[in-house]
Amino acid sequence: MENIQFAEELIREFLVFRGFTETLNSFGKELGSDIGKGFEVDKILNLIFSVYIPKFEAEKLIDLLSFFKRCFSHSDSALFATLSTLEQSILRYYVVNAIKYGKKDKVMEFLGIIGNDLLMRDQNWSSWFAIPYIQNPHLDPQFRVYFSEEWFQSLHLSVRNFLSEIFNGTHILQYRLLHFHLLSANLRIPALLKISSDRNTVNRLMKENKKLNLKLSRLQILLEEKEAQLCNLKSGASSVREVGGRGVGSFSHSVAGAADEAIFPSNFSDNVLVHDTSLMDGRESIQNQDDARLAESHASRAHTNDCPGEDRRSDADQMFQSDSVVESSSNVEGEEKFPEVKAVFQDTFLGHTNPINCCRFSATGENIASASMDGTVRIWTYDSSAPASKNATIYCGAEIMSLEWDCKSDRLLLIGTADGGIKAWNVDAKRVVCDLNSAEAYPSILDLKCSPVEPIFVSAAASRRQGTSYYDKLGFASLTVWNMRTWKAMAVLPLGKDPPAITSLCFNHNGKLLAAAATDGMIHMFDMSAGLQVTGWPAHDLAIGSVLFGPDETSIFSLGTDGKIIEWSLQSQGKILWSRNCNRFYDPENSSQFKHEMALDAKGRRLLVTSNSVSAPIYQVRGHMNGMRTLSHSGPITTVDWHPTLPIFLTGSADHSVRVTSIS
Numbered sequence: 001m002e003n004i005q006f007a008e009e010l011i012r013e014f015l016v017f018r019g020f021t022e023t024l025n026s027f028g029k030e031l032g033s034d035i036g037k038g039f040e041v042d043k044i045l046n047l048i049f050s051v052y053i054p055k056f057e058a059e060k061l062i063d064l065l066s067f068f069k070r071c072f073s074h075s076d077s078a079l080f081a082t083l084s085t086l087e088q089s090i091l092r093y094y095v096v097n098a099i100k101y102g103k104k105d106k107v108m109e110f111l112g113i114i115g116n117d118l119l120m121r122d123q124n125w126s127s128w129f130a131i132p133y134i135q136n137p138h139l140d141p142q143f144r145v146y147f148s149e150e151w152f153q154s155l156h157l158s159v160r161n162f163l164s165e166i167f168n169g170t171h172i173l174q175y176r177l178l179h180f181h182l183l184s185a186n187l188r189i190p191a192l193l194k195i196s197s198d199r200n201t202v203n204r205l206m207k208e209n210k211k212l213n214l215k216l217s218r219l220q221i222l223l224e225e226k227e228a229q230l231c232n233l234k235s236g237a238s239s240v241r242e243v244g245g246r247g248v249g250s251f252s253h254s255v256a257g258a259a260d261e262a263i264f265p266s267n268f269s270d271n272v273l274v275h276d277t278s279l280m281d282g283r284e285s286i287q288n289q290d291d292a293r294l295a296e297s298h299a300s301r302a303h304t305n306d307c308p309g310e311d312r313r314s315d316a317d318q319m320f321q322s323d324s325v326v327e328s329s330s331n332v333e334g335e336e337k338f339p340e341v342k343a344v345f346q347d348t349f350l351g352h353t354n355p356i357n358c359c360r361f362s363a364t365g366e367n368i369a370s371a372s373m374d375g376t377v378r379i380w381t382y383d384s385s386a387p388a389s390k391n392a393t394i395y396c397g398a399e400i401m402s403l404e405w406d407c408k409s410d411r412l413l414l415i416g417t418a419d420g421g422i423k424a425w426n427v428d429a430k431r432v433v434c435d436l437n438s439a440e441a442y443p444s445i446l447d448l449k450c451s452p453v454e455p456i457f458v459s460a461a462a463s464r465r466q467g468t469s470y471y472d473k474l475g476f477a478s479l480t481v482w483n484m485r486t487w488k489a490m491a492v493l494p495l496g497k498d499p500p501a502i503t504s505l506c507f508n509h510n511g512k513l514l515a516a517a518a519t520d521g522m523i524h525m526f527d528m529s530a531g532l533q534v535t536g537w538p539a540h541d542l543a544i545g546s547v548l549f550g551p552d553e554t555s556i557f558s559l560g561t562d563g564k565i566i567e568w569s570l571q572s573q574g575k576i577l578w579s580r581n582c583n584r585f586y587d588p589e590n591s592s593q594f595k596h597e598m599a600l601d602a603k604g605r606r607l608l609v610t611s612n613s614v615s616a617p618i619y620q621v622r623g624h625m626n627g628m629r630t631l632s633h634s635g636p637i638t639t640v641d642w643h644p645t646l647p648i649f650l651t652g653s654a655d656h657s658v659r660v661t662s663i664s
Contacts, residue, residue: 006195041163049156053094056106061094062114079166086162088122089155095128096146104132206383210646213344217647217664221605338617338629344662346631347382351393356652357594358639360403362410365643367427368650369413370658371400373593377415379427382660390427404448404457412484414457416445422459424487434487442478446503446595451511451528455484458493458514462501470595471519471543471561474501479516481531491531495524503595504547506556515556517544523558523568537574540564545596551604559598559609561586565619578622585611594638599649601642608649611637616651633657 015024044064052061065087069080091114098106111118111129118125131137138147145151352372359370367390371377377394394415402416412433415423420443422436438445442461450457459482463475479493479502493514495502500520507514507528514526521540526533540560548557555567555577563583569575586596586609598609600621607619608630616637619627630637635655642649648662 006199010195041160044163045156045160048090048159053090053097056094056098056103058094058106058110058113061090065090082162086155086159090159091118092128092146093152093155095131096143099131099137100147107132202384213662213664214646220664221603338627340615341618341628341630341661341663343631344664346662347660349378349380349382349658349660350656351378351380352376352656352658354656355593355635355654356638356656356658358400358403359650359652359658360405360641361643361650362405362413363407363644364410365645365648367405367410368658368660369403369405370650370652371403371415372656373399375399375417377403377413377425379413379425390430392425392427392430394423394425394432396421396423401445402448402460404450406484407450407452414448414450416448416459418444420445420461422448422482424484436482436487438480439478442476444474444501446474446501447505449505449507449514450484451507452509453511456490456511457482457484458505460502460505460516470593471501471503471545474503474519476500477502477518479505479526481528493526493531494533503543503545504597506547506549508549508553515547515549517547517558519543521560521562523547523556535573537568539566539568546598548598548600551600551602557598557600557607559596561596565598565607565609567621580619582609582617582619585609585613585617587612594636594654597639599640599642601647601649602645606642606647608640608642608651610640613637614653616640618649631659631661633659 011027012024015021015027047064048061051057052064069083069087091110094110095107098104098110115125115129118128127142131143134140134143137143349368349370352370352374354372354374354376356370356372359368361368366383367379367381369377369379375396375398377396377400379390379392379394381391390410396415396417397419398421399418400415401418402414404414404416406412406414411427413425413427415421415425417423420438420440422438422445423432424434424436425431426433438459438461442463444462444464445459446462447460448457459480461478461480463478464473465475467473477495477499479495481490481493482488483490493516500518500522502516502518502524504517505514512528514528516524516526517539518524521538521542521544522536523539523544524533524536539558540562542560542562544558544560546557546559550556550567554570556570557565557567559565559582563581563586565580565582566576567578569577594610596610598607600607605621605623607621609617609619611617613636614632614634615629617627617629630649630651633651633653633655634657635653637651638654639652640650646662647664648660650658650660652658
């Protein structure tokens with residue numbers, strides 16, 4: 001019935017669009033009197049056994065049965081024969097029911113309407129003409145069985161099974177039921193009824209295409225891994241040959257150089273790492289300066305944190321300082337080393353009229369929520385085959401600062417605003433189901449995160465202060481845990497006295513750990529079952545814009561406004577597993593309105609970062625390649641996100657557009 005219902009909905013939309021209200025009303029009345037009741041089994045059974053027969057509406061019952069016989073007149077003979085048998089039984093039950101209630105006149109009326117036709121079809125009906133004149137027909141051996149409750153139940157069940165098999169089975173095309181006369185006359189089926197079938201075909205082909213693209217991407221990843229292994233084997237073989245010619249001393253020097261290259265970023269030159277002694281001296285002075293600065297930072301904090309990774313972070317600072325020395329001479333050259341991604345397909349959404357400041361995929365990836373500076377949120381889909389019934393525009397009346405989908409379904413979207421509001425939008429009902437407010441002292445809802453397990457979410461709110469950039473305007477922090485069933489605050493997570501603003505939140509897979517990144521460069525870890533902070537460490541010299549758990553959750557990524565991306569070990573706190581410097585893509589002075597953020601793909605191998613440029617970098621995490629860059633917008637990339645399962649990413653831009661890109 002999907003084809004018919006879809007066609008009817010298209011007709012309604014067209015009539016509303018053209019303003020044909022009288023035609024629309026007439027159309028609604030015609031549908032209301034649909035003799036086939038939309039071919040829904042329960043409705044048809046109710047019509048026969050609860051309306052027409054009890055109310056003795058013989059003509060309507062005969063018309064309904066004739067209608068179905070015409071519908072199946074072009075079906076196979078066994079199907080039509082079964083329907084004819086059931087028709088005879090239903091008509092006999094009509095007579096029996098009338099006799100039970102003493103309505104002999106209704107029996108005479110019934111036989112007068114259809115009696116001749118029944119006799120022509122089956123001579124067994126001749127004895128039924130005498131039933132109105134029999135004293136106790138329910139005791140007569142010929143009619144006794146028809147008056148039993150068992151026979152009625154058997155008839156009712158047989159009719160239900162037959163209709164269920166026909167309407168839910170594959171004996172005939174669904175649209176043939178309504179347009180049997182077109183088929184019998186060999187006329188063309190209306191194109192309107194083919195739209196739904198064509199749409200289903202397109203949907204199926206697109207799903208198959210997605211599966212093939214996903215399979216292709218997996219094979220390409222496997223190919224890259226094999227090529228990397230082959231490259232390692234070749235380099236190992238050449239090293240062995242060189243060792244044979246240089247001797248043991250040269251071999252040890254080669255191993256030392258390889259170790260340095262494994263520790264430091266891949267874009268360091270061997271000359272800088274090994275031979276430049278002045279730079280190594282510079283590192284020592286940088287480390288002393290960082291240690292002093294770090295000590296002052298800890299002394300100024302109202303709360304203390306255990307920082308076993310402090311020395312390692314100083315080493316990281318040395319590394320990034322050296323990295324900047326290398327890049328300063330070839331900044332543009334480094335950017336050109338990032339090749340442009342090869343897009344499988346791309347779609348651009350142009351529904352916004354202001355710069356985009358946030359965009360997020362839903363839990364399934366089928367829907368997208370995007371927000372712009374004018375306080376509007378748009379819900380849309382990039383897949384043309386997906387239903388557009390959930391598409392909506394939400395007017396919030398204040399700047400949108402955060403978006404978060406419910407982790408378990410695409411039904412609920414949380415929206416955080418700059419006036420302290422948290423709105424819960426029900427996508428199915430297309431309305432705000434709850435409108436919460438943070439404390440007046442913390443009007444900026446910087447981030448929202450739903451637990452992947454429990455029906456709770458955490459809001460990161462901040463006070464305001466005078467400043468020029470996004471982060472300078474943020475004051476103190478407040479972390480609140482909310483219940484998504486009662487829509488009430490459950491707890492406030494402890495941060496100490498006057499804590500710096502929390503800019504980013506992230507739950508682990510079971511929702512027991514919450515990571516929070518702050519404007520003072522700290523990462524805080526909370527035990528959600530106890531509602532307490534369990535650890536924390538200084539990760540950056542400046543504010544952190546984004547924090548993410550790694551795919552295996554043995555590490556955590558942080559993106560700082562100092563231009564550093566660091567992957568920290570959670571098994572050995574403070575240990576750096578991987579790092580990059582993205583200073584050339586991010587300039588804090590030119591990012592006064594937007595938060596610096598990143599997104600990790602489903603496999604945890606690609607890291608997409610916002611950019612002041614018209615294209616954004618995609619770093620290969622612990623990979624052999626430097627990275628790639630997205631296709632260009634006409635303005636800076638202000639927000640990013642990855643599809644939860646597929647190699648598809650979002651980029652929102654200051655040029656008012658949101659782009660969906662699928663890569664191999």
